[in-house]
Amino acid sequence: MKKTKTIIELKNVTKKFGTFTAIEDVSFSVEKGEIIGFVGVNGAGKTTTINAMLGFSVPTRGTISLFGERVVPSNAHLSHRHIGYAAGDMELPLHLTGQQYIDFVMSQFKGDHTDRLEALLKQFSPQLEKKIKTLSRGNKQKIALVAAFMTSPDIVVLDEPTSGLDPIMQDAFLELIRSEQKNGVTIFMSSHYLQEVAEVCTRVLLMKNGRIVEDLSAERLQRASGKLVRVVSKKAVIPPPHAKQATTTDNEHGVTTEFSYDGPIPQLQVWLAGLKSVTDLSVGDRTLEAEFRSLYDEGVEVK
Known part of the structure; x- marks a missing residue:
């Protein structure tokens, strides 16, 4: 992994599904330690952008770089070692218990993350002893968030991370984001909850009809209020x-x-x-x- 300030960079990224253009000429860069809010109405292209950024899908054209390295299908897994990911509609393995899923994810990473995991479990109190298929949406989301943060990744990508969480857990999530920011973690967060975006993000990217139409700086965010x-x-x-x-x-x-x-x-x-x-x-x-x-x-x- 290269040492670089710009750790996420998209240049003229377009993704088509047949004749439908989901995103077009999307370009932006993210520097280490930034907390990016990614907002737009349903169907604007946010999830398509995130999937391309993480190598889950291949863009029709354009380039994507993470940690200074261009993302292609053959190397996307390398950057994943340094990235945490959680989505509001994330499909967890329903046949596993929460604990089994946490253990599985932990086994994919090097190092001892026990202390970090215990702190997150105390903060979110997910139900780990039950099979995931029996859990509420909120409890599934808590497990996904714990898994995303427990290995102390350099980047955390979140797609509607608080959907399904009650107000107390939403507050716990925002407190976690503030703590991660102090530790220099870069967070890229798609959310429909604009108040939480305003509270914790240092920049906001606004997507409309598959394009980035506004890049609101911290100063602009202050003016927005x-x-x-x-x-x-x-x-x-x-x-x-x-x-x-x-x-x-x-x-x-x-x-x-x-x-x-x-x-x-x-x-x-x-x-x-x-x-x-x-x-x-x-x-x-x-x-x-x-x-x-x-x-x-x-x-x-x-x-």
Whole structure:
């Protein structure tokens, strides 16, 4: 395994199934220690991208590199020694008990990971003594997460990792991600739960119609939790600098102006103080979900 800062890199990756193009010209890179959120609606191409990235499927064209080495079918298994993986719809061997599955996965890796395993079992409390086929979805997911992290991998790839988990276990998962980040582990996480993405991720890749349409940095993520402003006044107002998605509607109550704001708060305060003939005013927090929806609604162009 090469020592390199860029440990995941996709260049112009396209995957077709017959005449259907699932993903097209997907390019991005991930550096060591980043926590990447991978978001998009169902069918956007997230799982197809992950499968290609891990060597589970061969792209129609484009290149994929892990740890500085190009991934091809003949060597994909080599990088897997340094990667943990769990998916919300992961098919575990139903005839095994949870303990038997954990033992099997552990046997595929070198080293003694007993202490690490015990810590994860304490954190998630999966039911290991029962056959997997008898377990709830949440308990199956806990076993998959323990297996993904127990060998202290350099990269952990997660596809909808908290689906099926109750709120307490979701919190335990987020705490684990924060701990892994401190240890320099790189995590690539697909999720529909935008709040958990906003809490732990350092970057977010937004996929739409098989393409990466936005790469939101940590700074942009902070701005995504900016402000939503609504002003009702007798006359139309001109939104301040840094206002986005401004709309104006006119009815019997006056003119309503709404916009999102991601600029300096003092500038917004000055603008608000200068308003006249205002009959109603509200300023609320913007969320990553609002940013996500606005990008989809705008039909953002592919970069």
